Amino acid sequence: MDIIKNTPTSQIAELEFVKAKFIQNYNVCNPGGMGDLIYARNLAHFKQALQGSSDLRATEPFSIYACLMTIAVNGYSVDPQDGEIYLIPRGGKMCLQKQAPAHIKRLQRTNQIKDAGNAILVYEGDEYEVSRGRVIKHVEKFKSDTIIAGYIIFTLPDGLERHITYRKSDWENWRQSSPQMNGTNWRFGETGQPRPGFLKTKIVAHACNEKCWASGRTPATVEIYTDVEVDDDGIDAPAYVKHNVAAGDIPPVTPHEVVNEEDFAASNNKKEAVGVTHDDDNF
Numbered sequence: 367m368d369i370i371k372n373t374p375t376s377q378i379a380e381l382e383f384v385k386a387k388f389i390q391n392y393n394v395c396n397p398g399g400m401g402d403l404i405y406a407r408n409l410a411h412f413k414q415a416l417q418g419s420s421d422l423r424a425t426e427p428f429s430i431y432a433c434l435m436t437i438a439v440n441g442y443s444v445d446p447q448d449g450e451i452y453l454i455p456r457g458g459k460m461c462l463q464k465q466a467p468a469h470i471k472r473l474q475r476t477n478q479i480k481d482a483g484n485a486i487l488v489y490e491g492d493e494y495e496v497s498r499g500r501v502i503k504h505v506e507k508f509k510s511d512t513i514i515a516g517y518i519i520f521t522l523p524d525g526l527e528r529h530i531t532y533r534k535s536d537w538e539n540w541r542q543s544s545p546q547m548n549g550t551n552w553r554f555g556e557t558g559q560p561r562p563g564f565l566k567t568k569i570v571a572h573a574c575n576e577k578c579w580a581s582g583r584t585p586a587t588v589e590i591y592t593d594v595e596v597d598d599d600g601i602d603a604p605a606y607v608k609h610n611v612a613a614g615d616i617p618p619v620t621p622h623e624v625v626n627e628e629d630f631a632a633s634n635n636k637k638e639a640v641g642v643t644h645d646d647d648n649f
Contacts, residue, residue: 429459432591469574
């Protein structure tokens with residue numbers, strides 16, 4: 367596509383054929399027929415990101431096009447305050463760094479889940495029971511700041527729940543495969559353990575990509591560029607995100623989660639859950 371190659375990178379998103387392809391891809395893959403509105407909303411944030419980063423403007427032109435098509439297919443929001451994806455330069459190309467909401471959105475878009483709870487961390491000293499992959503009980507006791515486990519509960523379209531749990535050994539394996547394995551997100555302060563908010567994001571990402579889920583299908587008529595999507599490897603948010611999102615708009619990272627017995631009692635009145643535990647060390 368010579369027209370993309372010969373267009374300034376800051377203007378690629380505004381090309382008429384790029385706009386038309388974006389809207390087409392969005393409408394084919396997402397409900398509501400809101401491609402025009404989604405394009406307009408994302409365009410403003412996309413341009414703002416490029417204006418705020420010379421590194422993004424210097425990326426390979428076709429990678430910018432690929433990112434735009436991928437955003438459309440998956441229904442991602444580029445708005446930093448939505449926290450779904452960040453635009454980052456990597457190896458001379460523009461890539462989409464996926465955050466926790468992006469993984470949840472994929473499962474919702476492919477009708478594999480109705481909803482998902484927050485990732486919950488379990489601390490040493492908590493009352494925590496798991497049976498056949500299902501979290502039976504979790505009561506926070508505030509006895510320690512040492513994280514020993516984590517989990518997330520998904521609500522499936524038929525009302526069943528799927529619990530996915532992880533242990534400390536799991537995220538240690540994740541850390542070993544990260545290019546930032548000794549960074550501050552993996553080794554937070556004097557604790558030597560992952561930053562709580564970062565670990566929650568990793569739990570969501572891994573849980574949403576477990577083998578229990580279908581990979582998802584997209585129509586043959588849309589353009590798919592999986593090589594531009596990357597997960598959060600412990601790299602800080604891009605400068606344009608920090609610049610454009612006020613501190614008051616960023617949800618606080620709380621060191622402890624409280625899940626009381628009443629919450630679990632209500633949950634256990636639902637249909638029998640489908641339990642899944644993480645057992646693939648290579649994931």
